[in-house]
Amino acid sequence: MLPLALSSCSPGTDTSPDTLVLHNVNGYTLLDHQAGLHRFEAIAIRDGRVLQTGSAGELVDAYPDARRQDGQGRTLLPGLIDAHAHVMGLGDANLTVSVMGIRSLQATLDEVARYAQQYPDLAWIRGRGWNQVLWPENRFPTAQELDEAAADRPVWLTRVDGHAGWANSEAMRLAGVTRDTEDPEGGAIIRDESGEPTGVFIDRAMDLVRAHIPPPDPAERRLALEASLAEMREMGITGVHDAGVGVRDFELMREFAGEGALTTRIYAMIGGTGADFDIFTGIAGNDSDGNDTAGKGEYAGPVAPISGYAGDRLFLQSVKIYSDGALGSRGAALLEEYSDDPGNL
Numbered sequence: 072m073l074p075l076a077l078s079s080c081s082p083g084t085d086t087s088p089d090t091l092v093l094h095n096v097n098g099y100t101l102l103d104h105q106a107g108l109h110r111f112e113a114i115a116i117r118d119g120r121v122l123q124t125g126s127a128g129e130l131v132d133a134y135p136d137a138r139r140q141d142g143q144g145r146t147l148l149p150g151l152i153d154a155h156a157h158v159m160g161l162g163d164a165n166l167t168v169s170v171m172g173i174r175s176l177q178a179t180l181d182e183v184a185r186y187a188q189q190y191p192d193l194a195w196i197r198g199r200g201w202n203q204v205l206w207p208e209n210r211f212p213t214a215q216e217l218d219e220a221a222a223d224r225p226v227w228l229t230r231v232d233g234h235a236g237w238a239n240s241e242a243m244r245l246a247g248v249t250r251d252t253e254d255p256e257g258g259a260i261i262r263d264e265s266g267e268p269t270g271v272f273i274d275r276a277m278d279l280v281r282a283h284i285p286p287p288d289p290a291e292r293r294l295a296l297e298a299s300l301a302e303m304r305e306m307g308i309t310g311v312h313d314a315g316v317g318v319r320d321f322e323l324m325r326e327f328a329g330e331g332a333l334t335t336r337i338y339a340m341i342g343g344t345g346a347d348f349d350i351f352t353g354i355a356g357n358d359s360d361g362n363d364t365a366g367k368g369e370y371a372g373p374v375a376p377i378s379g380y381a382g383d384r385l386f387l388q389s390v391k392i393y394s395d396g397a398l399g400s401r402g403a404a405l406l407e408e409y410s411d412d413p414g415n416l
Contacts, residue, residue, distance in 0.1 A: 088136055088137070088138065089117055089118065090115055090116070090117040090122065090134050090136070090137035090138070091115070091116045091117070091137060091138050091139075091140060092113060092114070092115050092116075092127075092130045092131060092134055092137045092138070092139050092140070093113065093114050093115075093116065093139075093140050093142050093147075094112065094113040094127040094130065094131070094139060094140070094141060094142060095112065095113075095127065095141050095142045095143060095144055096111075096112060096113065096114065096142035096144070096145060096146070096147040097110075097112070097144060097145065097146045097147065098110065098111040098112065098113075098114060098124065098146075098147040098148075099111075099146070099147070099148055099149075100124065100148075100149055101149070109124070111124035111125055111126075112125075112126055112127055113125060113126060113127040113129070113130040113131075114130070114147065115130050115133070115134050115137065122134070148307070150307055150308065150309025150310065151306070151307050151308045151309065151310075152308070152309070152310035152311065152312075153303075153308050153310070153311040153312065154312050155312055155314050156308075156311045156312065156313060156314065157233075157313060157314065157315065158296070158299050158300075158303075158311060158313045158316075158320075158324075158335075158337060159292075159295055159296060159299065159316075159320045160199075160233075161298075161299040161302060161303070162294070162295030162296050162297070162298040162299030162300075162302075163197075163199075163287075163295045164198075164199055164200075165295070165298040165299070165302065166291065166294060166295055166298065167196075167197045167198045167199065168182060168183055168186035168196060168197070168198035168228075169182075169198060169199065169200050170182050170183065170198055170199070170200045170201045170228065171199070171200030171231065172200065172202075172205070173200070173201070173205070174205045174206065175205075175206050175207060176203075176206045176207075176208055176212055176216065179201055179206075179212075180216060180217070180219055180220040181220070183196065183198065183217070183220035183221060183226065183228070184219075184220040184221060186198070187220065187221040187224070187226075193224065194224065194225075194285065195224065195225050195226070195227065195242075195284055195285065196221055196224055196225070196226045196227070197226075197227050197228070197284065198227075198228045198229070199228065199229040199230075199231070199233075200228075200229075200230075200231050201228055201230055201231065201237060202230065202231045202399065204399060211237075211261055211269065211271045212237055212270065212271065213269045213270050213271075214237075214238055214239050214240045214242075214243060214268075214269065214270025215240065215270070216270075217237060217238070217239035217240075217270060218239050218240050218241075220239075221239065222239065222240065222241065223241075224241060225238070225239065225241045225242035225245055225283075225284075226238065226239040226241070226242055227242050227280055227281070227284060229277075230399065230400050231399070232397040232399045232400055233397075234273065234274055234396050234397035234399070234400040234402050235271055235272065235273050235274070235277070235397075235399075235400035235402065236271070236272045236277040236280060236281070237270055237271055237272075238270050238271075238272065238280050239270065240270075242280055242283075243268060243270065243280070245283050246279050246280045246282070246283050248260070248268050248279055248280070249268070250262070250265075250266045250267050250268065252268065252279065254276060255275045255276055255278065255279065256275065257274055257275035258272065258273055258274040258275030258276030258277065258278070258402075259272075259273040259274070259276055259402065260272055260273075260276050260279075261273065273396065273400055273401065273402045274393075274396045274400070274402045292319070292320075292323055293323065296320075296323055296324070296327060297332075300327075300332075300333070300334050300335055303334075303335045304334055304335070308335060309335055309336060310335065310336040310337075310338070311335055311336070311337055311338070312338045312340070313337050313338065313339045313340060314340055314342070314391050315340055315341075315342025315391040316339040316340060316341065316342055316387075317342060321339055321341075321387065324337055324339065324385055325385060328384045328385045333384045333385060335384075336383065336384050336385075336386075337384065337385050337386070338386045338388070338389075339385065339386060339387045340387075340389045340390060340391040341387065341389070341390045341391065342390075342391045401415055404416065
């Protein structure tokens with residue numbers, strides 16, 4: 072199956088050798104919401120845009136000088152657009168331990184232990200995907216349990232929804248978290264009956280630990296973006312709305328776009344608070360044609376909508392703001408207390 076990641080143009084005769092006619096395909100597309108699926112066996116493409124679809128004979132006649140390629144009967148579909156995703160998070164997940172979908176606490180610990188043994192030189196073990204709802208225990212895990220998997224180094228695992236984190240004892244020690252540590256505004260430290268932190272941090276409380284995790288170096292960040300783009304290509308995702316992008320990540324995406332390496336169209340939303348938003352005002356000001364009119368790092372006033380980088384591969388036209396937590400991590404505000412967490416509204 073081949074995903075079709077192209078824009079459409081009006082049909083017409085074109086003798087340019089830069090035109091490609093891909094024939095012998097089992098193609099489907101949507102002409103409009105009323106006509107439904109349209110099937111075709113050949114497609115004409117130039118400069119990344121669809122010129123025309125139809126039969127092989129029609130397109131060979133219409134574009135006699137075009138290059139021709141046999142699709143070998145493979146299915147050709149429009150590319151998928153993901154309405155809510157995290158591009159760098161996907162890439163980072165490929166470079167950290169994944170415990171996504173694991174259906175028991177012990178199996179989760181086993182996977183972390185395996186990863187720790189595989190990468191003995193990592194200063195921190197990071198990962199994502201745990202979900203206590205899938206486990207027979209159906210409860211939040213503890214730092215002591217995570218110590219069983221890896222106690223010699225700090226470990227930090229983000230929950231599947233991104234609204235909670237699980238730390239081992241060494242991570243909490245480095246973060247200076249004790250029973251005297253107060254819950255930050257907009258977050259909570261899960262505690263046992265005696266008031267001791269158990270190792271799970273909700274929403275803004277995650278920052279207490281995350282602040283001590285060394286940031287990835289530029290080479291690691293490039294690897295993460297490359298891994299994310301590769302996985303999206305394999306899944307047929309040709310466009311994505313990236314719900315919350317930081318300054319460094321956006322700059323990296325812009326570098327990739329300039330290099331012609333941004334293989335998925337990204338509609339980015341500014342994510343962060345306070346200083347993060349302030350920094351974005353210095354990234355770029357754009358004229359009506361999408362040209363960068365500001366030097367990097369120079370204050371240019373409020374950011375104008377950024378569109379059309381490297382042939383419309385990268386956009387920045389909206390903002391993501393958090394106003395609440397998530398149900399799975401018990402951080403969402405409710406009118407009545409959680410049935411399994413008395414006192415938590």
